[in-house]
Amino acid sequence: MKNRPQYSIASVDNALHLAQLLLLEGPLRVSEAAARLDVSVSTAHRLLAMLVYRDFAEQASDRTYRAGPMLGGAPAPDVSVGDLRAVALPHLRRLVDRVQESANLVVLSGPQVRFVHTVECAQLIRAGDRSGKALPAHVSSAGKAILAMLEPDDLAVALAGLDATQRQRVRRGLGVVRRNGFALNNQQTEAGLSAIGVPVRCGGGRFAGISVAMPAFRFSRDRVAPLVEELVTCARALEDDVREAGGDRQQ
Structure with missing residues (x-):
């Protein structure tokens, strides 16, 4: 008792x-x-x-x-989150300093993505802290970026809760994400909020994602290319540190 x-x-x-x-x-x-x-x-x-x-x-x-x-009802994330957060935090801070928008680290948890950490920018109007929140992976920018990298069987599991029409539409969209290397969320999850996300390879076929989020009034198509460039640079540097940290743990 x-x-x-x-x-x-x-x-x-x-x-x-x-x-x-x-x-x-x-x-x-x-x-x-x-x-x-x-x-x-x-x-x-x-x-x-x-x-x-x-x-x-x-x-x-x-x-x-x-x-x-x-x-206990929530699926376990696919990545060792505590270690990933520790490694990612300085990269997210540098990314925010460079783009002056808020940045997020997310992991896949079943059909959802969970926000592991948010680094907020200094803008007066900004995307808020979403640490700990969960969203359907197929509508989140970083979630779509992760889904686009999954093997067919893993993707089928992640999309199992959608009806046939939704799955077909999502799969078409993920094909575009796969070709482009990034995903957009323009007010799909929240009115007035836009985000761009890219995947992060964590080894062993596992992925996380990072995104830059901003008020929709600051989002425009001419910002996409420079933001994607900064996100990809951040993701590659983070992947290098994740590999190095993994090697250190195995020694």
Whole structure:
């Protein structure tokens, strides 16, 4: 039997953020959770205790915490998200400095993409932080970029929830994405928001995606080519660091 912790948790946002981290990045130690939330270790411990009490987390025998039964219905991402985020963060920051728009890192999770991290630009009006959010992969710019790279069987699984007409339309669009090397989302997921995405090869046939997002009024066709060039440069540099990090782990 579980006893309710003898304290109240005021920071709902921190608790929800922590649940997202467990879902996206896998097991965390208390000290790691504290560092990610920028809170004290004691605060992180109280947050995790509340998540355990509500079945959003479980404590393993090695004293790490992982996603609990309430988060168990979501498919696991195809990429080791914690490592990928750490490697990608400086690349995303450089990309934002160069293009002056917000940048996102996403991973495929079943038929959805999950936003691992957003680096917001300094523009007064900008695309907001989407860290932890999920969108259908076939409408997100970075999601479409990932889907276009999948093997036929994997793509069929990702599109299984769509009806035949939708699947046919999506497949045609992915053919264009495959030829162009990038994908557009011009207000498909949110009115007033446009984005451009490219895939990131993570090794072993796995992919992530990065995107640049902006208010639709700042999007124009003449911005596509220079933004794609910056995205591709960022993706290639990130791929090099992912390979290097993978090699270090194998040694």
